[in-house]
Amino acid sequence: TLTWHFKAPMVHDFMWAADNEYVHDVVPMENGPTLHFFYKDRSELKENWKNLQSKTVAAMEFFNKNIGPYPYEQYSVIQGGDGGMEYAMSTLITGERKFGSLVGVMVHEMAHSWFQHVLATNESKHSWMDEGFTSFISSLCMNEIMGQGMENPFDGSYRGYYALVESGKEQPQTTHADRYDLNFAYGIAAYSKGSIFLSQLGYVIGQDKLMQTIRRYYNDFKFKHPVPNDIKRTAEKISNMELDWYLTDWTQTTNTIDYGIKDVVAEEDKTKIILERVGLMPMPLDILVVDSDGNQETFYVPLRMMRGEKDNPYPSLKRTVVSDWAWAYPTYELIIDMPKEKIAGVSIDPSQLMADVNRENNTYQAQ
Ligand SMILES: [Zn+2]
Incomplete structure (x- = not known):
């Protein structure tokens, strides 16, 4: 009998995958974790899953620099599941994607290592701090590692938010994730309006102060369960501004800016x-x-x-x-x-x- 023992210290969930058809590539990073790639041994997948590996290194470096050091020893990108889903130290991604989509999903799910697994926000109650902050940092990361050169990398989030406002179906971000009337309203409130919470905070306090806020927030709240007041207080300490009005109007109401x-x-x-x-x-x-x-x-x-x-x-x-x-x-x-x-x-x-x-x-x- 062969017995495997997996250890995962300091995590709040786990996933495992097994398939005797998997190819297993290992990419050790110089100052960071070892990356593992598991994908089906099929010729039509190989090119994308090989090219994905240097992008995964680049994304890990981007997040380490812009949020804070990844604290675990390994990260695995695994073909499987039904779309893309984040887990501690790993992600399951469906494999038959165009390259840009494969990279985009990997970047989003890996960003959750910071905004969910280390900063363990209650994502039912404050989904905008989880999906929104993940979307924000993913947009910045994709713009850099894929050389998109977008002037406003958050443009898609703004367009989604404006469409929600226009629809009249918006509910405030304080709504529990299960209590939105429409999935559309949940999705935009969590991912798009949550991302804009940060990109627009950069407009309010300045871009440098925003990035300092993100690094300080990570450092002060890693391995804790931060709540909305924590990101606001962090931004206040960095910017020397009072931001209660910003948290209140943006997250607790559907008031709009015009x-x-x-x-x-x-x-x-x-x-x-x-x-x-x-x-x-x-x-x-x-x-x-x-x-x-x-x-x-x-x-x-x-x-x-x-x-x-x-x-x-x-x-x-x-x-x-x-x-x-x-x-x-x-x-x-x-x-x-x-x-x-x-x-x-x-x-x-x-x-x-x-x-x-x-x-x-x-x-x-x-x-
Ligand atoms: Zn997500």
């Missing part, structure tokens, strides 16, 4: 830009102004309740920090030191990382 440029009015040699908050959810604003010579500068309108400011996200452009948008005022008057006829265009949030549900009113162009 800012607009209501009017642009000449005031002698200055210009008054009247900004309007149409949606219920408040956000700080980056305003880009382009003059008739093509010069660009930005204006930053923080929210008073943040009690802080982010760094200039466009260091090559002059930025003016103007007075805070206070309380729940629906409008704000931005006075800029430029005659109206000199202004060629104004736009709210050129990064489009703020999930504004109506971008039609985000720009002004001189006639």
Whole structure:
């Protein structure tokens, strides 16, 4: 009798797979775990499953660098299951996929090693912290290791979220995973809106601070069961801003964001830009102004309740920090030191990382 003993310290679930048709490739990483690949011995699978191996190394390196060190000794990518599913130290993936899809699923499931197995959030209660954060980091990873070169790698998440808002079927992210009326509403709330929680947090506190927040969150809460307040407090400590309003509106309500440029009015040699908050959810604003010579500068309108400011996200452009948008005022008057006829265009949030549900009113162009 041959007896196998498998040891898996510090995990909260496990999976095993066996098939006497499996090919078993082993790829030891220099400063990291040993990667194992198990797939059916079929000629039509071989090329993709061989090419997958260097991408798995690249993904492991990406997550180690951007989230924190993978704490286990091995990770296995196994052909099996009914799609893609994450397990401690392993994933089961259906094998007959196009290469991009095979890599995409591997990246997503492996990212769950951080956002589920080490940061063991209750995914029934806070699915957005699990699937959403996994989707966020997977989008960044795919953009890098597959050389996608996307300006906004989260574009698909934003489109999904806007479609959900448009459908009128949205339920808040505090809904238990089993209590969504539609699977569509669960999927978008968890994966897409959960991913935007982070990409949009990068807009609020700055991209560097966002990535610091993720690394600090991992370091402080690894092998624990973090709850929504933990990611918020971590971001507050890193950014020196108050972010209670962000967690509340984004995750506990279906309030949407919609800012607009209501009017642009000449005031002698200055210009008054009247900004309007149409949606219920408040956000700080980056305003880009382009003059008739093509010069660009930005204006930053923080929210008073943040009690802080982010760094200039466009260091090559002059930025003016103007007075805070206070309380729940629906409008704000931005006075800029430029005659109206000199202004060629104004736009709210050129990064489009703020999930504004109506971008039609985000720009002004001189006639
Ligand atoms: Zn997932």
